[in-house]
């Protein structure tokens with residue numbers, strides 16, 4: 069879908085507003101803003117609003133769909149005394165309108181905003197809607213699902229003071245959704261228990277029971293069931309300033325989130341209580357609400373400063389556990405509006421940031437993003453809601469109730485809320501539940517659809533053949549290999565020849581049919597089938613290519629995700645925004661940042677290329693689809709013509725059998741293609757999982773290496789078990805990486821017993837040179853010296869030759885034992901740890917402790933090729949045969965810096 073410039077402008081404005089509203093004083097709080105990504109928002113044409121509109125209430129969302137997030141909007145009562153004008157109206161039970169300020173219409177510079185904006189939702193509840201109507205309209209239908217083992221979520225969203233807590237908690241006289249839902253859960257559970265009991269013990273219904281009301285509830289009342297009952301448990305927590313508090317046990321310590329192996333999140337230590345009755349639940353809720361962080365603000369006298377989550381589970385009676393999550397989100401707020409200062413302002417910033425994180429997830433989900441790549445980790449709120457927004461692998465119903473205050477002073481907040489809700493309405497829960505990439509699903513869907521169509525056609529032809537056969541005494545032999553038992557004629561491959569079937573007398577009969585006519589139609593039909601096949605194959609090929617591109621883009625998206633996680637903003641936004649104007653790379657950046665930046669830029673370029681390619685392939689696909697449809701229609705017309713023109717039943721039957729066979733073969737081919745696609749997809753998926761594990765392993769190695777260096781630097785002693793663990797780790801690495809060609813290298817276990825050894829990475833065996841060049845530079849006597857406790861200092865660089873798969877590292881070593889320190893340079897294609905290993909394994913080196921220095925500043929031109937030895941592994945590891953190259957020097961001096969060394973002789977090391 070492309071947007072007009074006007075629509076783009078409008079979208080830009082809306083997103084700016086959204087951002088402006090949700091981000092409070094970032095500088096003051098030193099919190100990084102989260103950028104919104106551009107999304108396409110359709111701008112509907114607004115019917116003229118002449119009069120304040122009469123809004124509707126009391127409607128309900130029938131049968132809330134499980135495949136997408138359902139959004140309802142509730143308008144809170146408008147207070148005419150405080151604000152005479154309204155800006156939001158409910159047009160009908162599905163539409164809300166935000167009216168622009170009157171003076172905006174005359175403002176030429178803001179022309180793009182002059183039109184009023186109309187928003188469509190699943191349900192709109194105006195200010196006349198009472199608590200019961202809201203509950204009935206949004207949540208009632210979910211309760212039954214939950215009792216039967218389903219999962220459902222209700223989210224209350226809106227600006228501060230818009231009425232979220234009123235809807236969810238309510239008052240004693242007008243209880244809200246939470247209380248009503250629990251009340252109904254108890255009732256439903258009792259009804260179902262009664263039904264189950266009646267099914268299990270039917271005799272109890274006989275006799276005196278016969279006059280009872282047929283209502284299951286009354287049966288349950290009159291005859292208590294001996295069957296096991298469903299039980300309702302509840303837990304209630306709040307997320308306040310990124311801290312989780314148990315509202316049913318407020319004195320408990322702050323709670324932590326734990327992730328299980330399947331990626332699900334749970335709150336460890338959260339109390340879960342069994343509730344027996346609505347009264348009991350009310351008491352528990354009241355107790356929890358008292359413990360909730362509520363403070364008066366300028367916008368709301370009882371402003372909830374936290375997100376509250378009530379989770380109710382129904383267990384027992386052999387049904388799977390049903391769960392209903394009800395969330396009263398804290399209200400988004402503008403710092404200017406609330407006039408908050410200090411603690412309140414900081415609370416507001418936390419609230420806004422978590423809501424922004426939720427907004428980002430919603431945007432990504434609404435765009436159909438792969439769940440695996442959506443960043444739910446940005447806030448506790450999004451981590452807790454991940455399952456609710458993605459289904460967590462099970463069927464889910466999710467309703468968002470967006471709250472809006474209709475007064476004109478709240479216009480901007482209302483617009484933001486509706487924009488947010490509109491985006492949420494696009495979340496497809498079915499897509500989100502599916503962790504498979506869209507490309508694969510699309511390819512398999514095409515195959516499925518084609519197979520279905522072919523099967524239907526085969527069926528149809530078989531039916532026609534049966535009819536024809538019953539009219540004749542002819543028996544067409546069937547092919548035993550034919551899985552569909554379609555009568556199969558023996559076919560001559562030259563299609564213009566009449567088809568041969570076994571029965572000779574009938575052959576004689578067939579030859580009496582005007583052959584030219586028959587052949588001509590047959591030719592045309594076969595040609596149209598050939599066209600169909602060609603178009604279908606092109607379609608499948610394109611799908612396959614799109615699938616490949618999809619997987620590739622997943623890979624590059626992963627890189628961007630890393631960048632985004634590091635910078636806390638979307639890469640696209642950063643590129644398009646201010647920061648991109650100067651440059652994404654900064655000369656002050658660390659090597660890791662620079663490398664990540666380069667990788668992200670590369671990934672971005674690739675993604676742009678992939679997008680172009682995808683566009684092209686989609687056009688090809690559309691053509692192929694078109695061709696397929698056309699040739700199908702042609703074949704239909706020809707078939708009809710055949711029935712009319714071919715007088716011989718034989719001719720038609722023969723042709724039908726032939727087409728049947730062609731279809732059947734095509735069906736088999738499609739099945740094979742589908743299976744191959746599934747295999748290919750599985751292979752790619754595993755490769756991608758392997759890549760992820762490899763990346764995790766590399767990160768672990770880096771972390772361990774740096775930690776070991778820190779331990780050495782600070783001369784820390786370690787507990788025995790940790791030491792043992794580390795030795796085991798080294799043994800593991802060694803076993804998997806030592807090269808049998810290098811028997812002279814001592815095992816780390818013996819060489820490093822005295823000094824805590826640095827890590828060497830898994831590429832040790834491949835890169836290590838048995839005899840590295842070691843040189844000393846006498847001209848740099850003033851080189852940095854290490855602390856007294858660690859007389860030898862090693863500093864390292866990896867020099868990457870651009871576009872060459874060769875890496876050369878240079879290590880500088882200073883020895884403070886002598887009066888004037890010597891500077892050595894060790895050049896080896898191995899890692900620093902390998903160089904240190906060599907040093908340590910020499911008689912003198914064993915008594916030295918080594919530690920790295922901060923990176924040496926290199927000239928900017930060389931910067932992009934510089935990496936610390938502890939940074940990422942080389943992008944293209946060198947082949948062993950090409951490795952033994954010392955760093956490039958000019959007469960013993962490095963081109964890159966002047967610390968150029970003479971050779972460190974054996975004597976130096978021998979001491």
Ligand SMILES: Nc1ncnc2c1ncn2[C@@H]1O[C@H](COP(=O)(O)OP(=O)(O)OP(=O)(O)O)[C@@H](O)[C@H]1O
Pocket residue numbers: 143144145226227228229230231232233234235368370371372373397398399400471
């Ligand atoms: N539909 C309604 N009918 C009657 N009163 C309402 C309604 N909605 C809100 N109110 C009243 O408005 C005030 C603010 O509502 P509420 O506390 O529910 O807002 P909120 O959205 O939860 O705000 P915050 O995010 O700051 O907690 C309350 O006094 C509440 O009783």
